[in-house]
Amino acid sequence: MKTLFKINVKRLAIHIPLASKHLTYTKFIILTTPRTGSTLLHTFLNYHLNVLSLGEPQNGDLPAKRWKAYPKFIKAVGFKAFYDSSSRLPVKEMLSQHSKNESVKIIWLRRRNKLRQWVSLKIAENTGEWSAVRTSLNGSPLKLSPSEFAEYVAKMGETDSQIQDHLTGKRYVTIFYEDLTENTELEMKKVWNFLAVAPIKPASLLKKQHPQPLNELITNYNDFIQMTDQ
Numbered sequence: 001m002k003t004l005f006k007i008n009v010k011r012l013a014i015h016i017p018l019a020s021k022h023l024t025y026t027k028f029i030i031l032t033t034p035r036t037g038s039t040l041l042h043t044f045l046n047y048h049l050n051v052l053s054l055g056e057p058q059n060g061d062l063p064a065k066r067w068k069a070y071p072k073f074i075k076a077v078g079f080k081a082f083y084d085s086s087s088r089l090p091v092k093e094m095l096s097q098h099s100k101n102e103s104v105k106i107i108w109l110r111r112r113n114k115l116r117q118w119v120s121l122k123i124a125e126n127t128g129e130w131s132a133v134r135t136s137l138n139g140s141p142l143k144l145s146p147s148e149f150a151e152y153v154a155k156m157g158e159t160d161s162q163i164q165d166h167l168t169g170k171r172y173v174t175i176f177y178e179d180l181t182e183n184t185e186l187e188m189k190k191v192w193n194f195l196a197v198a199p200i201k202p203a204s205l206l207k208k209q210h211p212q213p214l215n216e217l218i219t220n221y222n223d224f225i226q227m228t229d230q
Contacts, residue, residue: 006046006047006048006049007046009049010046010049010052010074013071013073014052014071014074016071020072021069021070021071021072022069022071022072023067023068023069025070025074025075025076025077026075026076026077026105026195026196026197027067027076027077027078027103027104028076028077028104028105028106028195029079029081029105029106029107030042030078030079030080030081030107031081031083031106031108031163032080032081032082032083032108032109032110033082033110034082034121034124035111035117035121036109036110036117036177037109037111037177037180037181038082040181040204040206041053041109041175041180041191042055042080043204043205043206044184044191044202044203045078045191047200047203047204048197048200049073050073050074050075050076050197050198051074051076051195051197052070052074052077052078053078054066054077054078054079054080055079056079056081056082057081066079075195075196075197076195076196076197078105078107083159083163104171105171105172105173105194105195106167106170106171106173107175107191107194108163108167108172108174108175109177109180110160110175110177111177111178112176112177112178113178114152114153114156115149115214115224115227117177118149118152118153119142119144119210119214119218120210122142122144123142123209123210124209129209141217141218142219143218143219143220146223146224146227149227150227173190175187175191181208185201
């Protein structure tokens, strides 16, 4: 209830015409790929009264349109930006925009366990459920393609190298999903400090969707053992 209250207070204040507004807040982008906990981080950020985290830009929705004047109690404004698909803002274009405005801070959200990330992606594509407020232990395990996973890992590695090359020497912080979920308060303190807002204890309504061991989620799990130690 407290989470929803804070979000509704911000929404109300943003739409009050006579509210005193400014443009001097911290601008940020959550640069990431699907199934890295971006929605979880998004909700943690919005739990902070002084932070406004917006959804992913759609086609034609340029970042400049989002960084408009906001009430003075808003100290940081940003949004999620995925770089995995040509249907979204291409990574080269996104990095080009960032180069033009280096005052924008980047939160690079990643996941160490690529097999977990890919399996989570496949389950979400299969079920159409991308986030949840309760843990799901239902659903049939999937038979997945090891070669498809290998292609996914190779593509991710190539893109991550592009991102790393671009961000070297710039203002960014790297957050890993595993740390965010296991040491939430500590990781979010890094984020609060990076965004120059007072640290608070974060909260979210979201739950892990599929915490089962991988051998319960993949029918042919043995096919992947030789490919990864994850």
